[in-house]
Amino acid sequence: MLKELMFYLKDKRQRLKWTQHDLSLESSISQTVISRIENGHDTGSVREFFALLETLDIDREEFIMQLDLISPRKQLDDARKHKDFTKMKEVLEGIPSYIREKNSYLNTYCIYHEALLSYRADDLVRAIHLLQEAKSMLEIYNPIDVILAEIHLMIGIIELQLGREAFQHFKKANHVIKNVLVTRQNFKHIIRVYGNLAAIYCRKGWFHLVKRELDNATALQKQFESTYLKTDIEYSRLLLYMNTKDPLLHDQFTYMKCLLKDYPNEKIKQRLSNIRIRID
CATH class of the missing domain: 1.25.40 (Serine Threonine Protein Phosphatase 5, Tetratricopeptide repeat)
Incomplete structure (x- = not known):
């Protein structure tokens, strides 16, 4: 990540047709520090780093966006x-x-x-x-x-x-x-955690906890008007109804078949084909 970021700064300098010496004169930062930064050996101090951004006329928002794209955490x-x-x-x-x-x-x-x-x-x-x-x-x-x-x-x-x-x-x-404070940036991540908890609880037979986690996930889907992991969540709900003999089982099974037409998921489609629901 650091090398890619420093290449971005170096590329900006070269497009201005500046040498490291030129940049040093314009920014009042030693050429040695600039060389270390461009070669990915150091980031310099905060003051030095942002002085380089300003000298190279790099907009801070542009820089932050570039940083996010190559962030190791994002990768x-x-x-x-x-x-x-x-x-x-x-x-x-x-x-x-x-x-x-x-x-x-x-x-x-x-x-x-x-x-x-x-x-x-x-x-x-x-x-x-x-x-x-x-x-x-x-x-x-x-x-x-x-x-x-x-x-x-x-x-x-x-x-x-x-x-x-x-x-x-x-x-x-x-x-x-x-x-956790829910935001538009992290709500999918949170839904995934709730979904994983529900799947584990279902395998362990802790069905009252399964419902709680599924309801939490569904509430976030509705809040953000999202279909993220919708088929997975509703399939887990189907398994919950099967194991608890819920009266809504048949309706949920029918809903799942309709859902898969709009949001194809081959793995869940295969699992669903192996389920037989008896109507009393």
């Missing part, structure tokens, strides 16, 4: 969303250690994704160790965070696989996520 989010573990590994390897040392939140983010890679490699012991480390760090300086809810969720999943008590971790995930 890790995208890799996690698409389950692209190769990309996840590449992003992690591309973040210099000194940047992680300077940015505690980014470091925590990296540890969390390293845990996901360990889980992917079936190294459950290392995965849970890394998750516990990330959890401890977040609980100190950001106790209400969507990622912290995901971490509690993952710890619970691994504890289940290891045959250990896991409910406390799911309970903590719910406590964190329901206290």
